[in-house]
């Protein structure tokens with residue numbers, strides 16, 4: 070379900086609702102007071118508009134302020150010159166300290182136990198002695214629920230952000246900020262637990278590679294939650310240009326997955342924030358009844374959905390490798406989202422490896438979601454039967470970390 074939001078933006082243009090000349094004035098002083106008040110109001114509006122224009126100028130998009138409150142950059146001495154928007158550059162990947170800590174202590178945390186053993190991976194959340202970050206992680210869980218609620222209730226009065234972005238102005242992106250202080254403000258109690266990627270703030274890479282609530286309640290609902298994945302839509306919006314195309318590649322695209330595919334939740338999430346996919350390429354190995362697929366694709370995706378009922382392959386020269394299609398048809402200006410979950414560990418790992426090996430792909434892809442099948446005890450009842458799992462939880466943490474360092478915000482998928 071895509072929200073068609075009709076509520077207009079009402080903030081501006083309110084100005085003067087009463088005409089002072091209509092007011093019957095009994096004394097001269099009252100008239101004077103009125104004039105002064107109206108004058109002040111008009112000046113305020115003028116100043117407000119001016120500062121807004123200044124803020125919209127792209128000059129200082131680069132660094133995110135270290136403090137969580139306010140960002141009165143105020144810069145922009147040349148408000149009349151037209152400067153093309155500069156895409157944000159967050160610099161090299163900055164992992165949250167807790168992410169680095171866990172990576173450096175995989176041995177102590179017993180996350181590097183190799184197959185054929187299976188490794189419990191919830192200790193960081195459930196054992197207060199496991200890391201020095203235990204208390205902050207509890208705060209993080211609370212803040213994450215709050216964030217999810219904000220996301221759930223979020224609405225914007227425009228359909229497609231790109232229509233409101235020009236070559237010179239992406240101030241519209243402020244509309245998709247959940248908090249004026251940005252993501253950091255929403256996670257201020259546990260602030261150092263966010264990582265900074267090439268698409269803005271993201272969740273830290275941590276076991277159990279699912280929502281933390283899964284450690285406390287292994288319900289199917291918690292298993293399939295995707296709202297532990299943080300999206301900095303403000304940053305993502307500022308990466309858009311008016312001509313950017315928006316693409317989702319879904320490898321392992323069955324739409325019948327325990328009822329509803331979580332990828333539909335992901336598509337809905339993006340659309341809620343004003344990102345609509347021009348093309349969705351859904352690759353699926355298992356042969357599906359075309360009538361059933363047709364019925365399962367939500368009608369609002371009819372114009373964008375491409376159902377490709379063949380399996381993907383890792384051969385870089387094959388037209389069944391979706392990365393070939395991306396490289397030959399799209400550019401870094403486009404917004405490209407990739408989801409990989411084909412339940413064949415060797416194949417998906419080979420495909421994922423191409424993100425590390427091919428710098429062109431890291432320029433193209435803006436978010437990567439990957440269900441990496443490893444020897445994680447909590448998921449053994451689902452993964453235990455799939456042949457070919459050869460890597461450990463530590464391998465997975467390292468791999469995602471490396472992909473992020475290459476410039477692709479990678480997330481554990483469900």
Ligand SMILES: *[C@@H]1O[C@H](CO)[C@@H](O)[C@H](O)[C@H]1NC(C)=O
Nearest residue numbers: 078226227228232233234241
């Ligand atoms: C966004 O663009 C549309 C179409 O150009 C326009 O009608 C609408 O007023 C704009 N919305 C805002 C909030 O600027």
